[in-house]
Amino acid sequence: MPSDGRFGPAFDGFQAPLSAFRSLLVNTGEEVRAMLLGRRSTLESRAARVAAELGPLAAGRIDPERFATLVFDHQDADPAAAEILERALDVLTDLADRGERLSLVQVSAGGNLYDAVARALGEIGRAFSAARAILEIRSGRHGGDDGGVGPLPFGRWTKAERRLAPPLVVRVHGSDLRPAALAEFLDGRQKIILAVEGQCVPAPLARFITPGTYVLQTADGSGIDRFAAWEGPGIAALVPESAAFFEHDPAAGAAPWERITITHLPEKLPRRTLAGLSARQQAEEIDLLRSLATRPAGVESVAGAPTPAPAAKKKDDPADKLAAWLLSRVDLSNLG
Amino acid sequence: MRIAAPAALLPDKASETPAAVATVTTLPGHTLEVVSDSGEGAQRCAQIFGTVSAKMGNGIWTVEIIPAEIQPPPRHPTSASGNRVRIGTGAVTNWGDAADLIVAFNEQALLQRFRLGALADDAIILIEDMWATHADPQIRNAWDDAMEELGGRSFRFINVPMEEQCLTIVDNARLGKNMFALGLLTCIYGRDLDLVRDAIAQGFLKKAKSALQTNLDLFELGHRWAEQHIDFRIAVPAVKPDRAMVAMNGNQAIALGSIAAGMELCAMYPITPATSASHYLSDVFEKFGGIVHQAEDEIAAIGVALGSSFAGKVAFTITSGPGLALKTEFIALAIMTETPLVLVDVQRGGPSTGLPTKVEQSDLLAALYGQPGDAPHVVMAPATMEECFLCMTTARRIAEALRTVVIVLSDANLASGVQRFPRPEPSEHWLAQPLDLAPVRDGLRPYDWDPQRGVSPRIVPGQPGGMFTATGLSHDEASHVGYTPDVHERGCQMRSRKLALFQQMLEPPAVNGDPTGDLLVVGWGSTLGAIEEAVERARQEGLSVSSLHLRFLSPLEPGLKEIFQRFGKVMTIEINYSDDPTDPFFTSENRRRGQLCWLLRAHTLVDVDCWTRVPGEPLRPGQILQAIRESMPQGGSR
Numbered sequence: 001m002p003s004d005g006r007f008g009p010a011f012d013g014f015q016a017p018l019s020a021f022r023s024l025l026v027n028t029g030e031e032v033r034a035m036l037l038g039r040r041s042t043l044e045s046r047a048a049r050v051a052a053e054l055g056p057l058a059a060g061r062i063d064p065e066r067f068a069t070l071v072f073d074h075q076d077a078d079p080a081a082a083e084i085l086e087r088a089l090d091v092l093t094d095l096a097d098r099g100e101r102l103s104l105v106q107v108s109a110g111g112n113l114y115d116a117v118a119r120a121l122g123e124i125g126r127a128f129s130a131a132r133a134i135l136e137i138r139s140g141r142h143g144g145d146d147g148g149v150g151p152l153p154f155g156r157w158t159k160a161e162r163r164l165a166p167p168l169v170v171r172v173h174g175s176d177l178r179p180a181a182l183a184e185f186l187d188g189r190q191k192i193i194l195a196v197e198g199q200c201v202p203a204p205l206a207r208f209i210t211p212g213t214y215v216l217q218t219a220d221g222s223g224i225d226r227f228a229a230w231e232g233p234g235i236a237a238l239v240p241e242s243a244a245f246f247e248h249d250p251a252a253g254a255a256p257w258e259r260i261t262i263t264h265l266p267e268k269l270p271r272r273t274l275a276g277l278s279a280r281q282q283a284e285e286i287d288l289l290r291s292l293a294t295r296p297a298g299v300e301s302v303a304g305a306p307t308p309a310p311a312a313k314k315k316d317d318p319a320d321k322l323a324a325w326l327l328s329r330v331d332l333s334n335l336g
Numbered sequence: 337m338r339i340a341a342p343a344a345l346l347p348d349k350a351s352e353t354p355a356a357v358a359t360v361t362t363l364p365g366h367t368l369e370v371v372s373d374s375g376e377g378a379q380r381c382a383q384i385f386g387t388v389s390a391k392m393g394n395g396i397w398t399v400e401i402i403p404a405e406i407q408p409p410p411r412h413p414t415s416a417s418g419n420r421v422r423i424g425t426g427a428v429t430n431w432g433d434a435a436d437l438i439v440a441f442n443e444q445a446l447l448q449r450f451r452l453g454a455l456a457d458d459a460i461i462l463i464e465d466m467w468a469t470h471a472d473p474q475i476r477n478a479w480d481d482a483m484e485e486l487g488g489r490s491f492r493f494i495n496v497p498m499e500e501q502c503l504t505i506v507d508n509a510r511l512g513k514n515m516f517a518l519g520l521l522t523c524i525y526g527r528d529l530d531l532v533r534d535a536i537a538q539g540f541l542k543k544a545k546s547a548l549q550t551n552l553d554l555f556e557l558g559h560r561w562a563e564q565h566i567d568f569r570i571a572v573p574a575v576k577p578d579r580a581m582v583a584m585n586g587n588q589a590i591a592l593g594s595i596a597a598g599m600e601l602c603a604m605y606p607i608t609p610a611t612s613a614s615h616y617l618s619d620v621f622e623k624f625g626g627i628v629h630q631a632e633d634e635i636a637a638i639g640v641a642l643g644s645s646f647a648g649k650v651a652f653t654i655t656s657g658p659g660l661a662l663k664t665e666f667i668a669l670a671i672m673t674e675t676p677l678v679l680v681d682v683q684r685g686g687p688s689t690g691l692p693t694k695v696e697q698s699d700l701l702a703a704l705y706g707q708p709g710d711a712p713h714v715v716m717a718p719a720t721m722e723e724c725f726l727c728m729t730t731a732r733r734i735a736e737a738l739r740t741v742v743i744v745l746s747d748a749n750l751a752s753g754v755q756r757f758p759r760p761e762p763s764e765h766w767l768a769q770p771l772d773l774a775p776v777r778d779g780l781r782p783y784d785w786d787p788q789r790g791v792s793p794r795i796v797p798g799q800p801g802g803m804f805t806a807t808g809l810s811h812d813e814a815s816h817v818g819y820t821p822d823v824h825e826r827g828c829q830m831r832s833r834k835l836a837l838f839q840q841m842l843e844p845p846a847v848n849g850d851p852t853g854d855l856l857v858v859g860w861g862s863t864l865g866a867i868e869e870a871v872e873r874a875r876q877e878g879l880s881v882s883s884l885h886l887r888f889l890s891p892l893e894p895g896l897k898e899i900f901q902r903f904g905k906v907m908t909i910e911i912n913y914s915d916d917p918t919d920p921f922f923t924s925e926n927r928r929r930g931q932l933c934w935l936l937r938a939h940t941l942v943d944v945d946c947w948t949r950v951p952g953e954p955l956r957p958g959q960i961l962q963a964i965r966e967s968m969p970q971g972g973s974r
């Protein structure tokens with residue numbers, strides 16, 4: 001599937017985050033495997049490991065079996081915890097084995113785009129469920145429940161998890177392209193790429209234009225590299241030639257018209273309802289896009305104004321406060 | 337008046353006998369020295385000879401002969417600089433008793449070695465003869481005086497015109513005699529020429545090719561001269577080892593061992609004889625992700641190591657006696673905060689700045705008890721260069737498991753001497769496991785001591801839920817300062833308990849020789865080889881002697897009292913000071929004993945005796961043998 005022509009450009013730009021997420025899964029899996037090995041080990045094998053860790057000088061001088069009692073934690077023996085670790089390992093292995101397929105979503109004809117994306121993200125969320133379960137056990141907080149390692153809805157992901165998840169590439173038919181509800185998934189560093197098949201409304205992503213979200217509509221994949229490099233959330237659509245092509249780059253300026261670049265608008269206005277949007281609604285989306293991209297008459301450029309960025313620190317950031325205080329302590333402006 | 341060299345100096349100039357008729361004597365071992373004024377390269381000459389011998393399959397042990405001053409006056413007995421190299425067919429474990437052959441660049445360096453009893457009675461002496469006819473009458477007189485002092489013995493002198501020969505190649509012969517001498521030795525001992533050439537080239541990697549060629553020419557010149565003029569050869573057969581071997585000194589071994597042990601930071605301040613370990617380390621540590629931090633002073637150095645360890649890094653610090661004294665407060669802080677820390681003390685002569693370049697084992701009690709308050713910690717001592725390498729792994733693991741300080745006591749003998757030993761095979765198990773930064777368990781406190789074991793889980797900064805205030809003040813399990821009797825008592829109990837627990841994990845030490853007998857000799861550190869050789873020779877004389885060598889000094893290895901009780905007498909052999917019991921000033925009440933002796937008497941309540949010396953050089957097996965003979969209990973078997 002990833003070799004499918006429509007997906008090629010989308011996946012090409014996302015090799016780095018996809019590999020990073022897979023590495024995360026594999027490495028965590030290795031850690032869990034080591035933990036399980038330690039828990040399953042017999043006294044003899046623990047002693048052998050301790051003897052190896054102490055090195056040859058300790059041979060015949062330090063009793064490794066006794067030393068092992070210092071090193072290994074007795075809480076490790078909890079069988080329920082071991083079972084949860086097993087399940088967590090299965091989840092991590094399964095997700096890692098899926099590779100790019102984990103990021104691929106196919107919306108069946110007449111299907112619900114929102115549900116499909118939510119389900120896929122929930123599936124990715126299993127990795128976070130597993131990681132949370134592992135942490136609970138490592139920190140001794142495992143309370144004897146089943147330590148669920150099932151799907152974790154995006155809404156329950158932490159801030160950190162929202163920055164870790166891989167992008168989603170969603171193949172959807174134009175008639176099923178009702179993306180508005182996807183807005184709730186655009187947080188952290190989450191990115192969604194819609195590979196649209198068939199006709200679609202001309203500016204389906206116009207309503208996503210907000211200061212911190214990268215929005216891209218393209219037919220040939222141009223701009224995908226910049227989209228992939230953006231450190232914040234974003235949504236892109238590979239649309240047919242009949243749609244508008246535009247790019248909203250949050251880093252490009254403070255005002256909307258500085259951030260938006262329209263490279264193509266459809267010559268003909270829509271005449272029929274598509275994907276639940278009437279022709280008027282579709283036209284309004286184009287108008288919205290055009291108006292956002294147009295500098296109001298009489299308004300000077302705001303070039304040089306601070307560029308909003310999702311990672312930008314707020315004024316009340318404790319680190320900023322501390323830095324300001326430190327600077328105030330060494331302020332020499334009143335001297336001589 | 338000019339005094340001729342002693343009668344034994346035959347021939348006056350070396351023989352013109354060609355190599356074809358040189359007499360070859362095959363021996364199981366031989367000891368040689370190369371001595372010169374400081375800066376003339378005798379050490380370099382002997383180091384290459386030792387390295388090549390090790391590569392050829394000989395066992396070796398080298399000891400540096402180092403003047404106390406950086407730039408001592410030339411041609412003075414105290415200025416002698418060089419090396420002793422003892423080579424053998426089998427393993428060599430110490431520097432032996434006396435040199436069988438010596439190459440001296442001047443008679444004053446030779447005189448110093450003679451006065452220290454470093455020459456065998458029938459030693460062969462190859463001496464630069466330019467001083468006998470020097471233009472300066474004072475120098476000629478000094479030569480004559482020296483020859484008179486050396487006369488009347490069985491030495492065989494061979495005059496070597498080093499200066500005259502070297503001047504055929506270089507303008508300043510002072511910078512070339514060492515390579516000429518290397519040529520002599522290579523010929524006499526039949527060393528592999530290509531290996532020597534390679535070793536010389538190694539020393540000139542960063543220098544001009546012409547400099548290398550000049551040194552090679554000097555080496556070849558010395559070799560040719562020996563072929564034409566020296567009428568004897570010494571063969572010490574080499575045995576090809578069945579596994580890969582390495583040759584290095586103890587400081588190199590500690591440096592490489594720290595890398596193999598997964599150390600990440602070495603914080604130090606330069607101090608002889610420890611500094612070279614950090615030099616070796618700084619050459620390669622970065623390639624393994626490590627850092628050598630040279631701090632502004634000894635206290636800062638241990639502070640950096642302690643802070644790094646507290647933050648979760650694997651850190652150690654290295655110093656010598658005076659530095660150990662300065663680090664005292666932070667050692668105690670590490671013990672109090674239960675922060676793992678490895679401290680290497682390369683001992684030298686003391687007290688105070690003492691004998692910076694000379695060996696001594698006099699930091700033992702300071703390492704054990706030098707910290708105010710009750711500060712239990714581990715003290716261990718490697719006995720060979722190989723153990724210097726391996727001890728870093730063991731020390732690190734113990735420090736982490738017990739959350740305490742491990743002091744590793746090396747010394748100047750191990751630090752600068754070179755020994756051949758099997759190449760260590762580092763294991764991934766030696767490396768530190770990645771830190772577990774999982775949130776700390778609910779309710780876990782930074783010093784949640786297991787009352788049965790005295791240990792508590794380690795929390796490092798960055799672990800969610802693990803924030804606490806570390807303090808050197810008396811504290812409870814939560815690291816809250818507490819001055820009440822029960823809080824302090826409990827803290828002391830727990831810090832002591834884990835040491836007691838560790839002591840129970842130690843195995844009783846092995847006895848070298850019979851498990852019972854008339855005399856048991858006990859040692860620690862670098863004296864292992866000399867003691868065991870002396871004991872072996874004593875046993876060949878029919879004496880009922882065994883030996884025991886300790887690696888763990890705190891806690892002491894178990895079962896000592898039981899072992900001691902199987903012998904008629906127990907005596908420590910140490911390189912530290914003790915009062916001579918035959919001196920009328922001292923009685924059994926006021927006599928100060930060797931440091932290990934004190935320790936063993938206190939721990940076992942056995943009347944342990946001691947024989948100690950502070951000569952500023954390693955003990956000789958012959959000296960120890962004599963001490964054994966004189967210490968045999970009345971009626972001891974022969």
